[in-house]
Amino acid sequence: MSYCVALRLDSGLVFMADTLTNAGVDNISHYSKIHHWSRPGELQLFLLTAGNLATSQAVVSHLNEASKLSGKNESILGVTSMFQAAKLVGQQLREVIVDMSKGGQEASNKFDATLILGGQIKGENMSLYLIYPEGNFIEVSEYEPFLQIGETKYGKPIIVRAFDPVMTFEEAVKLLIVSFDSTIKANLSVAMPLHLRIYEKDSLESGRDLTLEENNAYFQTVSETWGSKLKEVFGQLPDFSFSNEVK
Numbered sequence: 001m002s003y004c005v006a007l008r009l010d011s012g013l014v015f016m017a018d019t020l021t022n023a024g025v026d027n028i029s030h031y032s033k034i035h036h037w038s039r040p041g042e043l044q045l046f047l048l049t050a051g052n053l054a055t056s057q058a059v060v061s062h063l064n065e066a067s068k069l070s071g072k073n074e075s076i077l078g079v080t081s082m083f084q085a086a087k088l089v090g091q092q093l094r095e096v097i098v099d100m101s102k103g104g105q106e107a108s109n110k111f112d113a114t115l116i117l118g119g120q121i122k123g124e125n126m127s128l129y130l131i132y133p134e135g136n137f138i139e140v141s142e143y144e145p146f147l148q149i150g151e152t153k154y155g156k157p158i159i160v161r162a163f164d165p166v167m168t169f170e171e172a173v174k175l176l177i178v179s180f181d182s183t184i185k186a187n188l189s190v191a192m193p194l195h196l197r198i199y200e201k202d203s204l205e206s207g208r209d210l211t212l213e214e215n216n217a218y219f220q221t222v223s224e225t226w227g228s229k230l231k232e233v234f235g236q237l238p239d240f241s242f243s244n245e246v247k
Helices: 053-071 082-101 157-161 169-186 219-234
Strands: 001-010 014-016 020-022 028-032 034-039 042-051 114-121 127-131 137-139 146-150 194-200 208-212
Touching: 001 114, 001 169, 014 042, 014 114, 014 169, 014 219, 020 194, 034 053, 042 053, 042 194, 053 082, 053 114, 053 127, 082 114, 082 127, 082 137, 114 146, 114 194, 127 146, 146 157, 157 169, 169 194, 169 219
Parallel strands: none
Antiparallel strands: 001 014, 001 146, 014 194, 020 028, 034 042, 042 114, 114 127, 127 137, 194 208
């Protein structure tokens, strides 16, 4: 399992994903789950992947190969709108899953992957899309401008409560660290290092690309402080009284 998050701020896009993949307790490895295509000054696309690793790698490889063989006008680098990019990625995902399912497996969901596509193309606003295994997709909502895939349930509450589109990149990273810390503590299938990408609105440049290792001092400080403050606030809540129980 994976955990990947994309935030759309007023100032840009923030992407974070863990790097752990496993097929059992004795088969653990680390792979990047954030992929990037760039035409500086014209196009910046970011793809986050969760689910079957072979499926997501095949999708990315096909997109890369098409860019080399077909030329930019017929590939992910040649799309002229974010909608067109989402449609292309969704079609490729569906084709890969169908192709893998022909090998005799009974359930196609063994090959399922879910993707987040985000970025900006010159002349358009920034966009985020959630792409399903069937190849269809939805665009992020104005009322909840973030997307999650993978092991989402442990890290979602903090984002729902604290996320604000006007926050700075630094505040957004802090929020994501708390979200990922909660997920890592609750689920062994999500683990560091964490991969972070930051795209500044209308820059049409690649932006920041960072990796947070397990011994990252800032991550450890936020994790420890968050844990201790939660206990402190919990202790300040009024105690339940059985005498006030509604009958």
